Structure formats: C-alpha cells, structure tokens
Amino acid sequence: MTGKNSSEYHETVISVASPNRRADADDIADLLRLEKECFTGYYEPHRYDREQFLHYLDNPKSILLVANHHDHTAGYILGISSKRGERTGAYIHSIAVEKGSRRAGLGETLLGGFLDEAARRSCAFASLEVAAENRAGVRLFEKFGFSKTRDLPDYYGEGHSGVRMSKLL
Numbered sequence: 250m251t252g253k254n255s256s257e258y259h260e261t262v263i264s265v266a267s268p269n270r271r272a273d274a275d276d277i278a279d280l281l282r283l284e285k286e287c288f289t290g291y292y293e294p295h296r297y298d299r300e301q302f303l304h305y306l307d308n309p310k311s312i313l314l315v316a317n318h319h320d321h322t323a324g325y326i327l328g329i330s331s332k333r334g335e336r337t338g339a340y341i342h343s344i345a346v347e348k349g350s351r352r353a354g355l356g357e358t359l360l361g362g363f364l365d366e367a368a369r370r371s372c373a374f375a376s377l378e379v380a381a382e383n384r385a386g387v388r389l390f391e392k393f394g395f396s397k398t399r400d401l402p403d404y405y406g407e408g409h410s411g412v413r414m415s416k417l418l
C-alpha cells in the first residue's frame with residue numbers, strides 16, 4: 250500500500266463481460282499452470298508464485314482477470330492501479346494466454362477488460378514492461394495504442410532488453 254486508506258480504492262478484482270471474469274483463490278492452480286507454460290527462458294525468473302498471486306488477490310488496488318476458452322481457464326491479466334504524485338496510473342504486470350488458445354482474441358479481450366477497469370478507476374495512463382524481442386507481446390500492446398517510452402537494457406537478463414510502453418487513457 251502507499252499509505253492511502255484502502256477505502257479509496259475499488260474492489261480487488263473485477264467482473265467484466267464474458268469471456269473475462271474475476272479471479273479468486275480457486276484460480277491459483279490455473280494461474281500457476283499458465284506461468285509455467287507461458288514464461289520460459291529469459292522470462293522464467295519473473296514468474297509469479299502462489300504467495301504473490303495471493304498477495305495480489307488481497308490487494309484492493311489489483312486488477313486480476315482470467316479468460317475462459319472451451320470451458321477452462323486459458324489466460325489472465327494482472328496489474329495494479331496506483332496513485333503516484335498527482336496521477337493515478339494502471340501498471341500491467343503480466344498477461345498470458347496458453348499456447349493452445351492463442352490467436353483467438355483472448356489477449357485482446359483481457360487487455361481490453363483491464364483498460365476498461367483502469368478507466369473506471371480514473372487512471373490517467375497505463376504502463377508496462379515487455380521484452381523487446383517478444384514480438385507477440387509488443388504487437389498486442391501496439392495494437393491498443395501503447396508506444397515505447399523507454400529502452401531497458403538487459404532488463405530480462407544479459408542480452409534480453411526490455412521496453413517500457415505507455416498509453417494515455
């Protein structure tokens with residue numbers, strides 16, 4: 250927390266139009282499965298574990314959505330809304346869709362749901378870091394109007410640079 254009374258924030262997680270839905274503690278096993286499948290190689294040290302997901306679920310500033318596909322949990326997006334200085338921003342910490350469900354629009358649905366909730370919380374901007382070599386991730390964010398605001402050399406380990414991308418809401 251940032252010293253603010255939690256009552257000024259909205260509920261921890263949100264419910265938006267299908268196929269997104271709010272996540273709860275029963276989703277942890279699926280979230281961990283997605284971490285293991287989707288974040289390999291240079292991303293592996295950045296995977297979230299059970300305690301971290303539970304921490305997010307307890308934090309009223311969190312936005313944590315899961316998407317269903319063919320009757321199972323196939324993707325999620327996670328981030329927080331946070332006031333820094335005068336402005337409230339939405340910080341996307343992770344998005345993942347299982348391999349077998351990709352290119353079906355789930356990433357777009359999750360990101361759209363996240364940004365809708367960020368706007369509802371009066372966030373002035375959204376921001377994230379992604380590996381520069383992650384073509385799918387970078388293209389997804391560009392499609393939503395994000396643009397590069399900073400290069401982050403070796404952010405994901407030696408030779409694996411990141412980029413910060415932002416968008417005004």
Ligand SMILES: CC(C)(COP(=O)(O)OP(=O)(O)OC[C@H]1O[C@@H](n2cnc3c(N)ncnc32)[C@H](O)[C@@H]1OP(=O)(O)O)[C@@H](O)C(=O)NCCC(=O)NCCS
Nearest residue numbers: 287343344345346351352353354355356357385386388389
């Ligand atoms: C990035 C990721 C979430 C995209 O999920 P997805 O459900 O396949 O995305 P969508 O089907 O909604 O695609 C939306 C847009 O993203 C971009 N995109 C997605 N996959 C792409 C690929 N393999 N190559 C290029 N662009 C891609 C395209 O712009 C696409 O729009 P289009 O279909 O009109 O071309 C998914 O590839 C993933 O989980 N990757 C591993 C985890 C990761 O890298 N997360 C991002 C960093 S935190």
